[in-house]
Amino acid sequence: MKIGLAQINTTVGDLAGNQKLILEAYQSLVASGAELVVFPELAVCGYPPRDLLFKRRFVPDQHESLEAIAQQIGDAPAVIGFVEANPSASGRDFYNAAAFCYQGKVQQIGRKCLLPTYDVFDEDRYFHPSDLPLVFDWNDKKIGITICEDIWGNTDISRERYPHAPVEYLKEQNLDLHINLSASPWHWGGKGEQREGLVSAASKACQCPTVYVNAVGGNDELIFDGRSMVSDSSGQIIAGLAAFAADQKIVDLDCEEISLASSFRQDLMPNIEEALVLGLRDYVHKSGFKKALIGLSGGIDSAVVAAIAAKALGPENVTGISLPSAISSDHSKSDAKDLADFLGINFHTVAIADIVSAAEDTLSPLTTGYGRDVTEENIQARARGLLLMALSNKLGALLLTTGNKSELAVGYCTLYGDMCGGLAVISDLPKTKVFELARYMNRDKPTIPVNTIEKPPSAELRPDQKDEDSLPPYDILDGILEGYVEKGYSSCQLIEMGYDKDVVKDMIRKVDLNEYKRKQAAPGLKLTPLAFGVGRRIPIVQRYVS
Numbered sequence: 001m002k003i004g005l006a007q008i009n010t011t012v013g014d015l016a017g018n019q020k021l022i023l024e025a026y027q028s029l030v031a032s033g034a035e036l037v038v039f040p041e042l043a044v045c046g047y048p049p050r051d052l053l054f055k056r057r058f059v060p061d062q063h064e065s066l067e068a069i070a071q072q073i074g075d076a077p078a079v080i081g082f083v084e085a086n087p088s089a090s091g092r093d094f095y096n097a098a099a100f101c102y103q104g105k106v107q108q109i110g111r112k113c114l115l116p117t118y119d120v121f122d123e124d125r126y127f128h129p130s131d132l133p134l135v136f137d138w139n140d141k142k143i144g145i146t147i148c149e150d151i152w153g154n155t156d157i158s159r160e161r162y163p164h165a166p167v168e169y170l171k172e173q174n175l176d177l178h179i180n181l182s183a184s185p186w187h188w189g190g191k192g193e194q195r196e197g198l199v200s201a202a203s204k205a206c207q208c209p210t211v212y213v214n215a216v217g218g219n220d221e222l223i224f225d226g227r228s229m230v231s232d233s234s235g236q237i238i239a240g241l242a243a244f245a246a247d248q249k250i251v252d253l254d255c256e257e258i259s260l261a262s263s264f265r266q267d268l269m270p271n272i273e274e275a276l277v278l279g280l281r282d283y284v285h286k287s288g289f290k291k292a293l294i295g296l297s298g299g300i301d302s303a304v305v306a307a308i309a310a311k312a313l314g315p316e317n318v319t320g321i322s323l324p325s326a327i328s329s330d331h332s333k334s335d336a337k338d339l340a341d342f343l344g345i346n347f348h349t350v351a352i353a354d355i356v357s358a359a360e361d362t363l364s365p366l367t368t369g370y371g372r373d374v375t376e377e378n379i380q381a382r383a384r385g386l387l388l389m390a391l392s393n394k395l396g397a398l399l400l401t402t403g404n405k406s407e408l409a410v411g412y413c414t415l416y417g418d419m420c421g422g423l424a425v426i427s428d429l430p431k432t433k434v435f436e437l438a439r440y441m442n443r444d445k446p447t448i449p450v451n452t453i454e455k456p457p458s459a460e461l462r463p464d465q466k467d468e469d470s471l472p473p474y475d476i477l478d479g480i481l482e483g484y485v486e487k488g489y490s491s492c493q494l495i496e497m498g499y500d501k502d503v504v505k506d507m508i509r510k511v512d513l514n515e516y517k518r519k520q521a522a523p524g525l526k527l528t529p530l531a532f533g534v535g536r537r538i539p540i541v542q543r544y545v546s
């Protein structure tokens with residue numbers, strides 16, 4: 001049997017646009033010989049729809065869209081993810097469902113059994129779980145349909161969470177084909193390999209091929225990497241689709257030719273670069289923007305963000321602004337200009353010395369006698385924020401904010417200053433990884449000036465300031481932050497791991513104190529298993545210390 005895998009990039013809530021994508025992919029795959037076409041989880045409305053589901057017309061409108069799609073489906077079936085209204089409406093009003101459509105109608109409906117409710121997922125809030133996955137006969141073939149998390153029920157972490165794994169049921173069903181519709185976002189730490197293991201294990205258990213179709217594209221902070229795949233009945237992965245790009249392919253299950261896409265397995269840095277490019281491009285374009293704006297300090301964070309933006313949007317759509325103050329170094333200006341030349345982006349200089357002194361003079365009747373402190377440092381960052389947001393308004397370009405995960409963790413950033421902006425591109429990338437990515441981006445041609453990578457990081461908000469005056473070296477800071485923020489270790493555990501007691505206590509205190517800043521920060525693209533954002537919900541006002 002020839003199966004078409006339609007790895008499409010939907011937009012949440014764009015019912016008309018998603019319908020068009022679904023029908024175009026269906027028609028082109030069927031024209032090329034597909035006998036059955038599979039789409040990702042919730043393809044009709046996009047994933048995750050979150051509280052759009054509570055808008056009274058959303059699910060009915062989405063049902064109408066599914067009906068309109070089904071009318072265009074001919075003899076070759078399409079399996080399409082959608083939200084089904086739950087007629088028994090016992091609290092959770094919907095099912096996360098898959099429609100098996102052919103000959104102009106929805107002929108079968110499968111429902112998700114395991115509802116992920118952890119990290120960025122919140123499906124228990126919306127969906128009712130099905131007891132069993134759908135199994136039915138079509139054209140003398142027995143087909144089983146699962147939806148994303150349903151195949152995760154057998155993993156070590158989820159065995160305790162879910163008492164019944166749908167695959168355990170499916171393996172008794174003598175299936176000819178197992179189909180899984182997914183919306184599985186990427187993060188580093190082996191997610192791709194984990195999925196391959198699960199797809200392969202499902203095939204081995206059911207002794208039949210598994211067709212796994214994943215979503216692709218950015219939606220808010222989530223980056224779906226695609227990498228749809230097929231495994232044969234022995235569990236061998238026999239086909240793979242592109243990573244971080246829309247793709248479609250026909251796989252002939254009767255002709256088990258191994259045709260893995262070359263990008264199927266990749267090193268960490270290409271993954272991070274591609275994830276950021278896709279996440280940034282989709283956030284900007286799906287929000288209705290074409291252009292982006294970045295304050296270029298000559299430092300590494302803004303350089304990496306500008307390089308990602310140039311790749312994602314095209315250099316002609318990116319503008320870098322150097323905003324030197326009275327204390328800015330010469331290299332901050334020349335490194336910013338070199339970067340803009342390397343990238344081919346638009347570049348302008350707007351001096352802020354006058355606006356900073358005007359702000360200080362205006363305040364002086366109220367501040368005389370206090371002495372200079374962080375207030376004046378922040379006035380510079382805020383003057384830049386003011387001017388960059390004005391240019392965003394005027395040029396219709398989205399301002400990208402440049403803070404990395406390390407500084408956002410400890411609050412080394414100015415609220416309403418350098419935190420201004422619509423998307424925090426690298427807010428889930430620790431500073432040590434920012435350096436690695438910058439070096440990686442220079443692999444083929446000069447992209448980021450070497451001086452930007454080699455000079456010591458500095459906020460340049462007071463003369464001769466260096467990040468390491470206020471923070472431990474970044475390799476130590478990032479180790480502590482990974483342990484405390486991502487793994488939940490206590491200070492005692494971190495000290496036992498060999499980190500200095502005073503440094504640990506100071507950094508943990510800073511992380512806890514700065515929750516208020518992160519709550520007001522722009523949304524950021526998720527790259528790690530635990531990002532600041534919807535997957536981490538720490539109270540702002542709290543006093544627990546561990």
Ligand SMILES: Nc1ncnc2c1ncn2[C@@H]1O[C@H](COP(=O)(O)OP(=O)(O)OC[C@H]2O[C@@H]([n+]3cccc(C(=O)O)c3)[C@H](O)[C@@H]2O)[C@@H](O)[C@H]1O
Pocket residue numbers: 374377378381407411412413414415417418458459461467516
């Ligand atoms: N719990 C709470 N809930 C809500 N708001 C709270 C708050 N605690 C303080 N605040 C408010 O926040 C203010 C303090 O925050 P903020 O004004 O940002 O100022 P603050 O955090 O004191 O200073 C910013 C620090 O970041 C450094 N920095 C700035 C810019 C860039 C970089 C870099 O390297 O990239 C580093 C800078 O050198 C300075 O050390 C308080 O004055 C108060 O208004």
Ligand SMILES: Nc1ncnc2c1ncn2[C@@H]1O[C@H](COP(=O)(O)OP(=O)(O)OP(=O)(O)O)[C@@H](O)[C@H]1O
Pocket residue numbers: 294295296297298299300301302303321322323324325328332384402403404407418457458459460
């Ligand atoms: N002179 C400047 N011109 C333009 N933008 C600036 C300037 N200084 C700071 N910014 C903006 O504020 C952000 C924070 O910069 P800062 O130098 O304080 O810290 P950083 O974390 O070392 O960042 P970077 O590595 O980009 O310098 C920068 O990434 C940039 O977007």
Ligand SMILES: NC(=O)CC[C@H](N)C(=O)O
Pocket residue numbers: 041116121147148149150152182183184185
């Ligand atoms: N949509 C889903 O069910 C996603 C959950 C799954 N564990 C994943 O991250 O891939």
